[in-house]
Structures are given as structure tokens and as C-alpha cells.
Amino acid sequence: MHAPRSKQALAWLTSPGWPGQVIALLAGALSTLSFTPFGLWPLGLLSVALLYLGLQQLSPRQAVWRGWAWGLGLFASGASWVYVSIHVHGHAHPLLAGLLTAGFVAGLGLVYALMAWLWARWLRPRLMGWLSLCAFSALWVAQELFRGWFLTGFPWLYHGYAHTDTWLAGWAPVGSVWLLSLFSVFTACLLTRAWSWRQQPMQLGLGAVLLTVIWLGGLGLTQVQWTQPHGEPLSVALIQADVPQSQKWDPDYIDNSLARYRDMSYAVAGVDLIVWSETAVPVLQSRAEPFVQSVADNLRAEGSQLITGIPADEYRDGRLHIYNAITVAGVEGQTYNKHKLVPFGEFVPLEDWLRGLIAFFDLPMSSFSRGSIDQPPLLAAGQRLAPYICYEVVYPHFAARLAADSDLLITISNDSWFGRSLGPLQHLQMARMRALESGRWMLRGTNNGVTALIEPSGKIAQQIPQFEQASLVGDVQPYQGLTPWLRWRTWPLAAGISGILLLSLMHRRRQT
Template identity: 70%
Template sequence: MPLLNTLLNWLRAPGWPGHLLALLAGALSTLALSPFGLWPLGLLSVALLFQGLQQLQPGQAALRGWFWGLGLFASGVSWVYISIHVHGYASPILAGLLTAGFVAGLALVIALMAWLWARWLRPTGNPWLACWGFAALWVLQEVFRGWFLTGFPWLYHGYGHTDTWLAGWAPLGGVWLLSFLSVLSACLLSEPGLWRSIRSASTGTALLLVIWLGGMGLSTLEWTQPTGSPLSVALIQADIPQSRKWDPDHIDQTLTLYRDLSIALAPVDLILWPETAVPVLQSQALAFTNGMAARLAEQGTTLITGIPVDEYDNDVLQIYNGIMVAGQQDEQYLKHKLVPFGEYVPLEEVLRGLIAFFDLPMSSFTRGPAVQQPLKAAGYRLAPFICYEAVYPHFAARLAAQSELLITISNDSWFGRSIGPLQHLQMARMRAMESGRWMIRGTNNGVTALIDHRGRITQRIPQFEQAVLTGEVQPRTGLTPYLHWPDWPLWLVVLACLAGCAVKRQRARRIAPATRK
């Protein structure tokens, strides 16, 4: 107990001991996510930050939040180093500095949240409102992080509950509702003022039971309905090394591999190749893709593949990261959410050519239109997402609402043997849960998987293996509440909580001078 009291005193007081504890607490949140799945540590992580901000002045609170964010992002997105060093050809020192800058920049978002809490929102004398308000501010922080400078919607707290009872709430409010409920739970459990009386403790217990048992009950409901017969599908995981993917000397071998693996299959309704599986511009690859489409069509199979799409706009060549239904040039989708530096270079006129990392192959893609239609294949509408796009909740929901199936293609070779691909898979599972639709997920080297409408993986291929996954998916129709209303109900709750905190804080400030007089 003396040690625990000492740690709590450090956590609540300004100074370096508390900041270092916040750093460790932030790292605990990563352990709540895939591949670790230790979700109670996520609750502990948030509770430690919440308690650590209770008495700090705004400046110290911002620093405390920055250290917590540093722990989260340094542990959770360390795979960025692999992308920069191994595939971006940056030296270990340069890659380390760039990764550190990226992590430190992301942590500023948590610092801003903590500063806002201490400066304008933290209510005094009302632990109930404090818990609700902090959960609301947390959601606002996650939404902001997914939007600012094109966004980095990674490591959302709600993803840690993909396999807990809270998952039942996903069709109602998506990953942000799960974040809200999880953070609210952590704050309630850690707030001693709520557990000092029988009445308050009973209310807190009842609220927690509603949150967690309610999620369990909701998970039994079917929000969407099957439509038509199941589709037989085959997903090709070719496991092409990133170093060879764009090498002109290996392009023929790559195309031959995809051709042979596909032709050797028994007839299926749909074959999926991953992101830029065809490493040739669409205009130059039409003979190959049309030939494959015609050959597979003889056995009733439709081919969908990732491919760079080249088009001219006012005589200016534009190249898009695309996905197409082979043999049907009007059935294609052009990626809208591009990865900075991997697919386009911000401030290109300044940065291009400075170091090899700013000259990666195919890092000059053009952004596709924000509003596009689903792909039509095998008699159904498919919501297409290319790699990074599947991690944007609201963006994915719009296309999902118009479709019977979700389809995502990716090339997670950039992440190497890190936790990045498994985090990416977890986010794809959440998109299936939010929409109540099956997801077909094809990748170059893993994780290739079929995910049902409840977010459960029904089949998968191990990473870093050349293999073919065959199985069935069930198209579904109908809208979950999240697809019908998106985030509006949650936003009303968030804004009400934040307004309540701001009003309470201002009243306390007006009363304090009068009390001193």
C-alpha cells in the first residue's frame, strides 16, 4: 500500500515522476489492441491518465498528456521505422529520427486534449460529469486525429474491444461509441468519489452493467439480413517481396504467378488479387487483364484486381491506385485516402529528391474522387477499400450502406514482421461489425482473410506464405443503426457532455472569487 500511495501521489502531482508514469501508462493501451488483446490494460491506461490530470494546471496537463501519447504511439506505431528504413532506404539514424518526429507529433494531439481538459472543461466537485466529459473529449480527440492533415485513424481505443462484450454496440455507433463506453467505464471505475456511498456506488454499478451486459445482449441481434445465395470466392496471396514488386525484371514472373495460381483453381464466383497485384499501368496491362477475364468467365468466374490506373486530364497524365473488375473498364474504383509519402509526397516541390524515402516507387499517385459508386460483380454491389481506406470509419460507412459485401485489398509488406498488419486486420473486422456485412480481405503477404458480418474471421492465410484461400461469403442487405444515422446520435451525447463540463467549470470560476471575498 505505501508503494501504491506513492505512485498515485506521483501520478497526480506535477513533475517528472508523474510524466514517466504516464509514458508507461500510454504503452499499456497498445497491449489492449491486436495482436495482444489484453483489453483490461486499456482500461487501466485510460484510468491512469484520467487520474493524472485531476489536479494539474493546463501547462503541466499538456505535458502529462504528451508523455501518455508518446507511450501509446511509440509502442503502437513503431512499425513506421520499418517502412522508412527497410523500404524507404533511409539510414537507421535518419529512420529513427523521422519515426521519433512522427510519434512526437501524434502525441501532441493527446497533449491538446489534456490541455483543453485542464483549461476549460475539467469540472470540480462533480465526479459523474467529469467521467462523462472526459469520455466525450476522448472521442473528439480520436475524430480530430482521423481528420487533421488527412488523418491518422490508428490505435483508436475502441478497437481493443473487438472481442469483448462491448462489441455488441458497434452496429449502433461504430468504433467511436466503443471508445466512448470504454473510456467512460475506465473513468467510473477509477473515480473514488463515486464509490463512497451506497447510493452512488449502486448507480455506478448499474451504469456499468448497462454498458457491458447491454453490449452482450446487443451482440445477439441481427441488424442485417442475408440476400441471395452465398458466393464462392478465392483470394490469391502471392507473397511478392516489396523489393521485387516494382522491379521491371520481375514483372513477367509476377503476372505469370497470379495467372497460374488462378487458373489452377476449381471454378468459383469471384477471384480477388491484392493491391497493385498487376504492377503495370492499366493501359499497358489491358491485354493481360482482359485475357484473364475472358478465360475465367468461361467457367463463370469474375476477377477483381488491384492495378495502377492511368488517365489523362487536360493532357496531363494522372496515375491512381485502383481496383477494377477485369474486363469491365467502367467497373473500377480509384483510391481516395492516400498514404502520405508512400503514395504521395506532401510539399512535393520541396521534399522530392532530398532523400530516397521521398522517391519511393509509385509515390506520385493522384487522389481519386471522394464520392464513387460500389463495384458491381457476380450480381452484387461491393464496397471497395484499398489498404489505408479501411481504417476510416465514416468514409467506409458511406460505401458500405450502398453495398451487399465489403472488399478490401492491401499490400502490408511495408509493415514487415511487425504488429502493423495485425492491427490493420483488427480495424477491418470493426468495419464488418459496424456495417453488418461480410468482408473479403485480400493482401499480398497477409493477413488475407474472410470476415463475417459479426467481425469474426472465418478463414485466413498465415502471413508470409504463398497460398490461395477459398471459401464462401454471404451477401447481406439492410442497414445497421450506424449506417443509417452514422455518428449523429453519439455527437449529440458528446456535445452535451462537453457543454455540461464547460458550464460547470465557468460557474466554479465565478463562484471562487466571491468565496474568497
């Protein structure tokens, strides 16, 4: 009785029509369960396998809808936290916030629609053999690379993040999260062939060998120390002030917020570094300088150096430029201006048209200028720190450039925009991956969580619970040396997937 039902489900999955679209939608949502805080990574494999099987018999036009349904399921379940920032903090009506969120996730789903169309139109071999497995995996990574670049990029929910804590994590210092995506998608696709190859021991055996090499190889690589300790450990204190977003930019509360950061810092004075969160000082740097300098001087007298987020301002080209910045307080020339800005949060696309339409397009400090791409690391406590402000830490290639010239990584953020949603926890998982890729400690200071010290292995050494006012005090060890990922970046991976896709394209053209 079960066999006919299984055949019917498979027929729905592989055929055009609404049953297949519903399965794809649910499969996309399954992928979200593979990421933190759920960590059910086998569901990520199942999710990809269902999409791979579902695209095998569809025409290019049918594949577009199937891919879009899968992408819609992924982003509706995994990225709809933007509703919180639009409705709660952007003061948009719930209906309008819902429509904007729906448009956001539907638009992101188009990336998977494009991937599915390319697969069905140009790349899919007639037989689901080895070339099919490799080409689909390569196309998946190409899609992630594209998604991290197009229209400033949205490098969220990359498939490889599901394996931050699995054996595949050992490959991260070799080829970043994208290599984990490649191997995970390949695993999912290969497992779909296990039943078909049960009468082909050579094929089945080769598949088992490859999976063993990929997964046990990753486990073995976790024992490799790609970078080396350098100098003495540093004592650090990360200040999580838990300032409500509704009060952060309110002039009536600014003095209270600054006093909270100051007093919490004085309580832990004596550590080497004290870190405040993104825009912890919600006043232009030129106006806040007396306060910041005073606190920095007092902390320096106790042997501590202060690093804080602050809006940096300068007049250039006849106009005022304001940057979302992180600065080593009281040290001239040690300020980093954020380069990767968040659309609508830090700048408004089509500003002349959208400003004033709704409150969401007029958020506080949503007119930041973009910092230069070639800024050096910060120098503090005798160490080089690679700085990332909020969203910047989710860009693998961008983060690698600064990490290669650093001894420690530091990221500051204000994730209170996203409330108690999945967003801040996913953000933390991506920060963990950057530490793992670079083989360096990461200091992650936030306003209301998750504040953490992350080891070079990507493991969390210490953290503070969300939505608590607290200081995290601990030690970090500077590291030097380059992982293969920091040395070679995307070039080997890009060359490999380009070669596979070109081979698949040529094979498809010969078949037609």
C-alpha cells in the same frame, strides 16, 4: 508498508514532475497491449484510468506534458512500425529512419497534449463526479474524431478497437468504434471512483447499474441481426501471392509476379470471384490491359470473375493522372480509384521541396492522384461490393458511406511495407471492425497477409498465415439492410458528446 508506497505512487501520478511523466509514458504503452495481437483489453482500461487520474490536479501547462507523454507511449509502442517502411523499403539510414519515426510518434502525441490542455483549461470540473466522468469520455471521442480528420487523418489505435472481441462489440453496429471508445473510457474513469464511493452506496450502486447496462447491453446486442441475407452465397478465392516488396516494382521481376497470380488463379478457377491484392498488377492499366483481359477471359470461361488492384492511368487537363485502383477485370466502368491516400507512400506533401532529398521521398508510385469521394460500389457476380484500398478501411465514417449501398465489403492491401511488425495485424483488426459495424461479410485480399474472410459479426471465418504463398477459398453471404451506424453515421454520437462538452464548459465557467 504497502499503503505508504501506494500513496507515494498516487502522489507521483497526480503531481507534476518527471515521475508522473514516466508513469504516463508507460501507461500509454500499456494501451498498445490491449489491441491485437495481444488482446489484453483490461490493460487499456488501466491505461486510460491512469491518465484520467494523472490530469486531475495539473495546471493546463502541466497537463500538456502529461498528455503528450501518454500519447508518446501509445504511438511509440503501437505505431513505430513505420520505421520498417522508412528504413527497409525507403532505404533510409537507420539513424535517419529512427529520427523520422521519432518525429512521427512525437507529433502524434501532440493530439493527446491538446486534449489534456483542453481538459485542464476549459472542461475539468473541480470535483471528480459524474460530469467529470462523462466529459472526459466525450473529450476522448472528440479527440479521436479530430485525429481521423486533421491533415488527412491518422485513425489508428482508436481505443474502441481493443473491444472487437469483448461484450462491448455489440455496440459497434449502433455507433461504430467511437461508441466503443466512449463506453470503454467511461468504464475506466468510473472504476477510478469505486474506492472513493465505497461510503456512498447510492453513487456506488448507480455506477454498478450503468456498467451493467453498458456491458450486458453490449452482450445482448450481439444477438441482434441488424442485416439480412440476400440471395445465394458466393464462392470466392483470395490470392495471396507473397511477392517480396523489393521485387514488386522491379521490371526484372514483374513478369514472374504476374505469372504467379495468373497460375494461382487458374488453379482455383470456377469460383464466382477471384481477388488479387493491391497493385497486384504493377503496370499501368493502359499497358497491362492485354494481359489482364486475357486472364479475365480465361477465368470467365470457367465461371469466375476477376477483381484486381492496378494503377489506373488517364490523361485529363493536359496531364497524366495515375490512381491506385481496384477494377473488375474486363468490365468497362467498374473501376474504383482510391480516395484516401497515404502521405509519403502514395503522395508527397510539399512535393517540390521534399522530392529527391532522400530515397524515402521517392518511393515507387508515390505520385498517385486522388479519386473522387462519390464513387459508387463495384458490381461483380451480381452483387454490389464496397471497395476499400489499404488505408481506406481504417476510416469509420468514410467506410460507412460505401457500405450502406453494398451487399459485400472488399478490401485489398499490400502490408508488406511493414514487415513482421504489429502494423498488419492492427490493420486486420480495424477491417474486422468495419465488417461488424456494417453487418456485412468482408473479403480481405493482401499480398503477404493477413488475407481473410470476415463474418458480419467481425469474427474471422478463414485466413491464410502471413508470408505464405497460398489461395484462400471459401463462401460468403451477401447481406442487405442498414445497421443504426450505417443509417445515422456520426450525427447522434457527435450531438451527444457536443452536448456533454458544452455542459461541462458552462459548469466550469460558473465555477470560475
